[in-house]
Amino acid sequence: QTVVTQEPSVTVSPGGTVILTCASSTGAVTSGHRPNWFQQKPGQAPRPLIYSTSNKHSWTPARFSGSLLGGKAALTLSGVQPEDEAEYYCLLYSSGTGYVFGTGTKVTVL
Amino acid sequence: QVQFVQSGAEVKKPGAAVRVSCRASGYTFKTYAIHWLRQAPGQRLEWMGWINAGNGDIKYSQNLQGRVIITRDTSANTVYMELSGLRSEDTAMYYCVRERAGTFDYGGQGTLVTVSS
Numbered sequence: 001q002t003v004v005t006q007e008p009s010v011t012v013s014p015g016g017t018v019i020l021t022c023a024s025s026t027g028a029v030t031s032g033h034r035p036n037w038f039q040q041k042p043g044q045a046p047r048p049l050i051y052s053t054s055n056k057h058s059w060t061p062a063r064f065s066g067s068l069l070g071g072k073a074a075l076t077l078s079g080v081q082p083e084d085e086a087e088y089y090c091l092l093y094s095s096g097t098g099y100v101f102g103t104g105t106k107v108t109v110l
Numbered sequence: 111q112v113q114f115v116q117s118g119a120e121v122k123k124p125g126a127a128v129r130v131s132c133r134a135s136g137y138t139f140k141t142y143a144i145h146w147l148r149q150a151p152g153q154r155l156e157w158m159g160w161i162n163a164g165n166g167d168i169k170y171s172q173n174l175q176g177r178v179i180i181t182r183d184t185s186a187n188t189v190y191m192e193l194s195g196l197r198s199e200d201t202a203m204y205y206c207v208r209e210r211a212g213t214f215d216y217g218g219q220g221t222l223v224t225v226s227s
Binding site: 045101 | 171215
């Protein structure tokens with residue numbers, strides 16, 4: 001079964017930049033995996049941020065961007081704000097098995 | 111506006127089944143798929159399966175194959191998720207989320223299912 005791995009936790013200063021990555025046990029992540037990124041704050045439903053690798057929803061702040069980086073999906077937070085403190089999950093598609101969530105990254109703004 | 115309303119919290123005994131509903135409004139129901147996700151307390155999100163609300167195609171997570179059934183009622187713009195053989199590890203928040211062409215966007219508020227003897 002596919003395992004999707006993310007950094008367990010990162011700490012970033014307000015105004016700083018951080019890159020979260022999402023790796024698949026089956027090999028390089030491509031656009032064919034349809035990478036989606038979700039943000040989840042405690043006690044809230046997950047909120048979609050990025051779809052199809054790099055596309056933003058109308059509600060996604062401009063400081064969030066998605067890409068492919070070194071065989072992984074990546075979510076870059078530029079000019080981090082205190083309200084960006086949350087758990088971030090990637091979601092990858094496989095035609096055989098459906099979708100798989102990543103292990104999640106807890107972002108602390110300090 | 112697009113909205114999803116999920117059914118209320120449930121408490122079930124081990125071995126029982128639970129059915130959670132997700133009623134959609136504000137868009138053409140048959141033009142999107144609906145996915146079910148869940149999250150046990152303190153754990154990561156887990157993808158459970160999806161249904162194409164138009165043609166009824168379904169795919170389930172291998173982890174839950176045989177215990178989960180997803181159905182839809184197009185006349186009521188509602189998708190249902192039934193999970194059987196409940197065990198304590200199924201205690202979780204269950205969410206429905208809309209998707210089309212790999213784009214996940216709007217979803218429900220979540221339904222808490224508690225499995226306890």
